[in-house]
Amino acid sequence: NAPNGKNKDEIGGKITVCGGTFQRDDWTNISPKILSYLGRNLHIQPYHPLSFIRQNIVSFLYKKFVGRTGNPIFSVYDNLSPVVSVEQNFDSLITPATHPSRDKSDCYYINHKYLLRGHTTAHQSELINMGLNNFLVVGDVYRRDEIDASHYPVFHQADAVRICMQEEVFRRVPNGEALQVFEKSGMRTEDKQQEHTLEATKLMETELKSTLLCLAQSLLGQGLVHRWVATTFPFTHPSWELEVLHKDKWVELLGCGIMEHAILHKGMDRVLIDVVISIILRQVLGVPWDLMCLTHLTTQLIQESNTGPLALYANALTTEFSRYRPMPRVNLHPYLKAESTVIAVTNNYSTGAGDRIGWAFGVGLERMAMIIYDIPDIRLFWSTDSGFLCQFNNKTANDVIKYKAVSMYPQCINDISFWLPEDRLYSPNDFYDLVRSIAGDIVEQVCFDS
Ligand code: FA5
Ligand code: MG
Numbered sequence: 001n002a003p004n005g006k007n008k009d010e011i012g013g014k015i016t017v018c019g020g021t022f023q024r025d026d027w028t029n030i031s032p033k034i035l036s037y038l039g040r041n042l043h044i045q046p047y048h049p050l051s052f053i054r055q056n057i058v059s060f061l062y063k064k065f066v067g068r069t070g071n072p073i074f075s076v077y078d079n080l081s082p083v084v085s086v087e088q089n090f091d092s093l094i095t096p097a098t099h100p101s102r103d104k105s106d107c108y109y110i111n112h113k114y115l116l117r118g119h120t121t122a123h124q125s126e127l128i129n130m131g132l133n134n135f136l137v138v139g140d141v142y143r144r145d146e147i148d149a150s151h152y153p154v155f156h157q158a159d160a161v162r163i164c165m166q167e168e169v170f171r172r173v174p175n176g177e178a179l180q181v182f183e184k185s186g187m188r189t190e191d192k193q194q195e196h197t198l199e200a201t202k203l204m205e206t207e208l209k210s211t212l213l214c215l216a217q218s219l220l221g222q223g224l225v226h227r228w229v230a231t232t233f234p235f236t237h238p239s240w241e242l243e244v245l246h247k248d249k250w251v252e253l254l255g256c257g258i259m260e261h262a263i264l265h266k267g268m269d270r271v272l273i274d275v276v277i278s279i280i281l282r283q284v285l286g287v288p289w290d291l292m293c294l295t296h297l298t299t300q301l302i303q304e305s306n307t308g309p310l311a312l313y314a315n316a317l318t319t320e321f322s323r324y325r326p327m328p329r330v331n332l333h334p335y336l337k338a339e340s341t342v343i344a345v346t347n348n349y350s351t352g353a354g355d356r357i358g359w360a361f362g363v364g365l366e367r368m369a370m371i372i373y374d375i376p377d378i379r380l381f382w383s384t385d386s387g388f389l390c391q392f393n394n395k396t397a398n399d400v401i402k403y404k405a406v407s408m409y410p411q412c413i414n415d416i417s418f419w420l421p422e423d424r425l426y427s428p429n430d431f432y433d434l435v436r437s438i439a440g441d442i443v444e445q446v447c448f449d450s
Pocket of ligand 2: 241252254255
């Protein structure tokens with residue numbers, strides 16, 4: 001620390017968050033207290049109740065959605081950095097510039113460009129642009145929210161996205177081939193978006209709601225009393241919240257909805273670029289399909305081959321690519337694996353639609369855990385008190401655990417030494433009984449050291 005008591009970084013106008021250094025500005029409102037929560041990663045700590053909830057959600061999705069070979073189709077991201085850009089948290093999710101969720105009074109801003117994510121949805125667009133169709137993001141999120149037993153400035157969310165192609169949407173419908181996901185001159189109503197047909201929207205809504213109800217029942221019990229409440233999010237329409245009755249009160253567990261077409265469409269542009277590149281590489285340069293897994297590799301290949309029309313294409317595509325920041329790390333797009341699908345996608349795209357429709361949801365892990373384990377206060381999840389932690393230690397996500405209240409006072413350790421009478425052996429159990437009869441449950445543990 002510098003002589004005036006200020007941290008060196010503060011003097012230089014810099015702030016270090018999660019290993020990155022950022023310039024402070026008049027948007028910076030992140031406090032040292034909030035910084036102290038970063039890196040705790042409760043959702044991946046062994047034996048932590050929030051980790052059990054994460055494991056249960058992942059197992060549920062793995063079991064429910066399997067591919068043709070029986071393998072899970074959802075991929076899980078549980079260690080993405082909570083430092084995100086304003087673009088990721090808001091713009092990529094078409095959140096209007098004046099939306100109240102962007103307010104300084106609601107978010108922890110590092111500076112005008114970066115903040116601690118306010119929801120795990122912040123990663124949605126980037127993962128879609130990487131070509132993923134089914135994924136789950138789990139992590140810590142940060143909000144300047146009210147203070148009570150069920151709200152905390154740091155909590156955890158799991159965000160899922162499922163994107164379906166035309167055939168998947170109508171796969172269980174008799175004569176489903178005749179139905180369409182998109183319509184040309186549709187209207188936006190409270191039941192659907194302008195681009196989508198009502199039948200596609202309703203089928204997706206049914207799959208979304210039945211998935212979420214099954215998930216809630218499998219975690220909270222079959223006897224669950226629930227209701228769906230219509231709501232709005234900038235990134236889904238229509239949208240709902242799932243509320244469950246707990247101790248005579250309605251508790252909001254999650255938000256969900258049909259993904260806004262504009263978000264998927266942006267991803268589709270990206271897919272189209274990949275497809276065009278692959279076709280050129282395949283047709284003109286003879287590169288095998290299975291080599292075309294890294295997009296940056298493909299762009300580089302194109303740039304290096306400066307032959308006539310291809311070089312022109314390369315320039316156009318590179319300009320096109322530069323619109324997408326940050327560039328996705330790996331882009332192994334399933335479409336690129338087979339020539340026939342590439343052609344099908346291109347044909348589809350050329351009709352102006354892209355034929356994908358998706359649903360998404362975001363659930364609060366603490367809300368689930370508080371109901372399942374009977375944890376009365378959201379602050380307890382951050383406890384390092386062994387009286388709290390030992391109730392989950394060496395347990396599994398499948399165990400039935402009911403939390404027993406521990407003292408509200410901080411833990412303290414006392415040493416007691418005494419002489420034992422020489423004439424008889426003294427058993428530790430004699431002392432345990434003495435402690436039990438005098439102190440009851442206030443004493444959590446007695447260790448003997450003879
Ligand atoms: C969202 O955060 C949306 N991103 C969810 C979403 C994702 C909707 C994808 C549609 C598609 P919301 O602000 O309602 O929505 O938060 C989602 C859940 O997080 C809530 O239902 C609740 O379970 C939990 N939650 C919200 N605020 C808090 C808080 N301060 N403390 C603890 N849990 C909270
Ligand atoms: Mg909500």
